[in-house]
Amino acid sequence: MPDDRDMLDERSIKVLWAVIHSYINNPDPVGSRYVTRKYAFDFSPATIRNIMADLEDMGFLSQPHTSAGRIPTDKGYRFYVENLMEEMDEKVSSHEELIDSLTRRLEDLREDIYTLLDETTRTLSTHSHYLGIAVSPGPDGSTLRRIELIPYSDDRIAVILFTNEGIIKHKILKNSFAFSRNDLNKIARYLNREFSGYTIKEIRQCLFDEMARDKALCDSLISKALSLCGDVVACYGSNVFISGLSEILELPEFSDVEKVKELSRTIEDKHAVIKLIDSLANEEGVQVIIGAENTIEEMKALSIITSTYKEGDKPAGVVGIIGPTRMDYSSAISLVDVTARFLTKILDEGGRQWRRER
Amino acid sequence: MPDDRDMLDERSIKVLWAVIHSYINNPDPVGSRYVTRKYAFDFSPATIRNIMADLEDMGFLSQPHTSAGRIPTDKGYRFYVENLMEEMDEKVSSHEELIDSLTRRLEDLREDIYTLLDETTRTLSTHSHYLGIAVSPGPDGSTLRRIELIPYSDDRIAVILFTNEGIIKHKILKNSFAFSRNDLNKIARYLNREFSGYTIKEIRQCLFDEMARDKALCDSLISKALSLCGDVVACYGSNVFISGLSEILELPEFSDVEKVKELSRTIEDKHAVIKLIDSLANEEGVQVIIGAENTIEEMKALSIITSTYKEGDKPAGVVGIIGPTRMDYSSAISLVDVTARFLTKILDEGGRQWRRER
DNA sequence: GTTAGCACTCCCCGCCTTAGAGTGCTAATA
DNA sequence: TATTAGCACTCTAAGGCGGGGAGTGCTAAC
Numbered sequence: 001m002p003d004d005r006d007m008l009d010e011r012s013i014k015v016l017w018a019v020i021h022s023y024i025n026n027p028d029p030v031g032s033r034y035v036t037r038k039y040a041f042d043f044s045p046a047t048i049r050n051i052m053a054d055l056e057d058m059g060f061l062s063q064p065h066t067s068a069g070r071i072p073t074d075k076g077y078r079f080y081v082e083n084l085m086e087e088m089d090e091k092v093s094s095h096e097e098l099i100d101s102l103t104r105r106l107e108d109l110r111e112d113i114y115t116l117l118d119e120t121t122r123t124l125s126t127h128s129h130y131l132g133i134a135v136s137p138g139p140d141g142s143t144l145r146r147i148e149l150i151p152y153s154d155d156r157i158a159v160i161l162f163t164n165e166g167i168i169k170h171k172i173l174k175n176s177f178a179f180s181r182n183d184l185n186k187i188a189r190y191l192n193r194e195f196s197g198y199t200i201k202e203i204r205q206c207l208f209d210e211m212a213r214d215k216a217l218c219d220s221l222i223s224k225a226l227s228l229c230g231d232v233v234a235c236y237g238s239n240v241f242i243s244g245l246s247e248i249l250e251l252p253e254f255s256d257v258e259k260v261k262e263l264s265r266t267i268e269d270k271h272a273v274i275k276l277i278d279s280l281a282n283e284e285g286v287q288v289i290i291g292a293e294n295t296i297e298e299m300k301a302l303s304i305i306t307s308t309y310k311e312g313d314k315p316a317g318v319v320g321i322i323g324p325t326r327m328d329y330s331s332a333i334s335l336v337d338v339t340a341r342f343l344t345k346i347l348d349e350g351g352r353q354w355r356r357e358r
Numbered sequence: 359m360p361d362d363r364d365m366l367d368e369r370s371i372k373v374l375w376a377v378i379h380s381y382i383n384n385p386d387p388v389g390s391r392y393v394t395r396k397y398a399f400d401f402s403p404a405t406i407r408n409i410m411a412d413l414e415d416m417g418f419l420s421q422p423h424t425s426a427g428r429i430p431t432d433k434g435y436r437f438y439v440e441n442l443m444e445e446m447d448e449k450v451s452s453h454e455e456l457i458d459s460l461t462r463r464l465e466d467l468r469e470d471i472y473t474l475l476d477e478t479t480r481t482l483s484t485h486s487h488y489l490g491i492a493v494s495p496g497p498d499g500s501t502l503r504r505i506e507l508i509p510y511s512d513d514r515i516a517v518i519l520f521t522n523e524g525i526i527k528h529k530i531l532k533n534s535f536a537f538s539r540n541d542l543n544k545i546a547r548y549l550n551r552e553f554s555g556y557t558i559k560e561i562r563q564c565l566f567d568e569m570a571r572d573k574a575l576c577d578s579l580i581s582k583a584l585s586l587c588g589d590v591v592a593c594y595g596s597n598v599f600i601s602g603l604s605e606i607l608e609l610p611e612f613s614d615v616e617k618v619k620e621l622s623r624t625i626e627d628k629h630a631v632i633k634l635i636d637s638l639a640n641e642e643g644v645q646v647i648i649g650a651e652n653t654i655e656e657m658k659a660l661s662i663i664t665s666t667y668k669e670g671d672k673p674a675g676v677v678g679i680i681g682p683t684r685m686d687y688s689s690a691i692s693l694v695d696v697t698a699r700f701l702t703k704i705l706d707e708g709g710r711q712w713r714r715e716r
Numbered sequence: 717g718t719t720a721g722c723a724c725t726c727c728c729c730g731c732c733t734t735a736g737a738g739t740g741c742t743a744a745t746a
Numbered sequence: 747t748a749t750t751a752g753c754a755c756t757c758t759a760a761g762g763c764g765g766g767g768a769g770t771g772c773t774a775a776c
Contacts, residue, residue: 029737029738031738031739032738032739033737033738034738041752043749044750044751045738045750046749046750046751046752047739047748047749047750049738049739049740050740050749052739053739063738063739065756065757065758066738066739066740066755066756066757067737067738067739067740067755067756067757067758068737068738068739068756068757068758069737069738069739086731112528112529112530116739144509148506148508150518152504152520158520158526160508160515160518160528162510166530168516168528170470170518170526170528171470172470172524198762243626245622245626246619246622246623246626246666247600249615249618249619249622255615255616256614256615257607257612257614257615257618260607260615261604261607261608262616264603264604264607265604268601268603268604301753306526361759387768387769389768389770390769390770391768391769392769399717402718402719402720403719403721404718404719404720404771405717405718405719407769407770407771408718408771410770411770411771420726421769421770423725423726423727424724424725424726424769424770424771425724425725425726425727425769425770425771426726426767426768426769426770427768427769458767491731559748700722
């Protein structure tokens with residue numbers, strides 16, 4: 001693919017930027033006259049029209065109908081995000097207000113990452129006026145810090161799993177054997193020695209190998225320990241948090257109820273969302289997916305900005321913003337970036353001393 | 359207030375029922391001609407018109423405009439729910455399908471009530487096509503089964519709280535003292551002896567009294583135990599689960615985006631919802647709130663059906679359905695009823711042996 | 717007490733018109 | 747040769763108009 005940048009002269013770029021900038025602020029097709037006026041071009045509308053026609057030929061702009069102004073295409077936004085945004089937009093504020101409000105709201109939640117992520121999406125959505133989204137660390141983002149076994153009733157024990165990321169998972173297991181408290185302590189000690197410091201995914205793999213290698217080899221307590229542990233790590237998965245529906249409904253693109261239905265169906269399907277987001281989980285830095293670049297059919301009219309937050313230097317989970325393709329990319333991107341860094345910092349403060357050397 | 363029932367003769371009641379029945383199935387104003395045809399009355403439309411005019415005078419029906427048919431008022435629905443529903447509607451199915459799907463989906467979740475309630479709302483909404491709602495037990499609905507203290511890092515301990523209702527709450531406390539594992543065990547034993555079997559609310563009250571009575575009296579370990587416990591019970595609250603937005607958006611009453619916005623704002627405000635639902639938490643059996651009977655401004659166009667599920671014989675939390683006033687009350691009520699009973703049964707199976715005699 | 721008949725009301729829908737915004741093309745201009 | 751003014755053309759959004767239809771309330775007859 002040739003570099004689009006080369007196809008465009010300075011003037012075309014300015015016009016493209018103007019159209020996008022205008023359209024982001026106000027979803028009316030942008031006319032040539034408006035561009036000359038508002039953006040103080042030294043050309044007449046007629047010239048701008050010619051340029052716009054060229055931009056349309058190249059696929060950066062489109063017309064809803066003949067004799068309407070132009071609106072950006074996904075390709076147009078893409079070009080904007082990659083080439084124009086940083087150099088042409090006046091710098092957005094340093095997001096002090098966001099950091100403030102994150103700090104204030106999340107202060108007491110450091111140790112409970114689910115509530116923390118939930119609050120994060122709320123903050124993201126009120127600041128961006130789009131949907132805020134967060135995904136908690138999955139099996140390969142979570143590192144086991146510690147596992148505890150607690151007798152719960154005559155035939156049940158509670159398994160509690162602490163991770164470095166602040167996730168605390170619990171599961172009650174119906175066990176047919178009656179373990180003594182002493183047995184449980186032994187098993188827990190064994191499991192902690194063996195597995196703490198590894199990711200859930202690694203533990204899964206390890207358990208799998210162990211089982212496969214030789215069942216007879218393990219003494220019975222160890223094999224029971226492994227099976228307890230297996231039950232819990234087996235159902236370990238990511239959680240999704242999404243909020244800000246009432247924010248995003250204020251946008252004119254959602255004045256059509258059909259659109260709203262589509263959106264609500266999409267965000268109620270957590271599985272699809274997890275799948276989508278997980279595919280971005282290992283990318284460095286802020287990811288931008290614009291409109292039809294998206295793989296989910298119902299989201300082809302939306303854009304997604306995400307970034308991973310980390311625990312140590314390992315990607316843990318994802319935060320982001322979902323909005324219309326006509327999104328304020330510039331500020332959304334920096335919002336997401338700042339938020340991800342903030343979460344990384346919080347995790348860092350909690351968990352450093354526990355990281356296992358490898 | 360005089361009993362409305364006395365004001366209406368047999369014939370008026372039949373007409374009222376017909377209007378409501380028809381309107382529930384199809385939100386078009388109901389005309390006199392339609393009633394005679396569809397509901398096989400032995401009278402002419404003119405007679406029905408007279409009756410309808412009377413019903414309107416009495417406040418059971420209203421007209422969107424002159425020369426439109428009638429639609430039920432909140433008072434009309436109230437009369438329907440209280441007097442007509444059971445005797446006149448053909449019995450709804452015994453909800454075997456619902457029980458089936460509840461059983462299937464909730465089988466593995468008995469011990470984790472949050473996931474269980476969340477899934478319950480999903481099931482409720484797919485079966486009713488309205489919003490499913492569930493509220494987890496609050497401080498006076500939860501009975502402490504057991505408390506565990508676990509060292510978490512050098513300066514933090516994890517407090518884990520098990521309740522009879524299957525709630526597992528955890529909180530990481532930064533403690534300035536370094537407790538030994540032994541100390542923690544002692545403290546936990548003390549707390550369990552003292553508090554298990556009591557509701558969180560009672561424990562709160564008790565802690566409060568204890569503190570007030572005499573601080574000096576307690577030896578230092580006990581006072582620390584109480585303060586640990588206090589930190590955790592202090593932040594114990596209900597959780598709300600709501601789902602089915604995409605279901606309810608299919609209804610014609612939500613073809614107006616303003617209505618949708620209002621709805622989404624309402625259900626995002628968990629606090630208001632909890633407050634509303636909590637006020638019903640101690641009522642026996644199924645509660646029905648119709649339209650403007652509601653105290654929340656934004657919900658005056660909606661009806662709410664709720665019932666409490668119990669742990670033993672003590673009300674624990676609330677499940678319900680939120681829909682338009684034009685709701686299929688008959689089936690909604692039995693759905694909610696069945697669901698609440700189901701949850702009660704599940705809780706019963708898990709927790710009986712732990713109830714403290716008083 | 718019930719009903720047929722009838723005039724009346726009001727909404728909904730399709731149709732038309734108009735105003736306005738914006739385009740593309742062409743010919744004139746610097 | 748690049749730019750621009752002028753102009754005819756296109757398309758939408760909004761408002762006005764009129765007929766059809768559904769339903770009512772009233773009156774007088776049964």
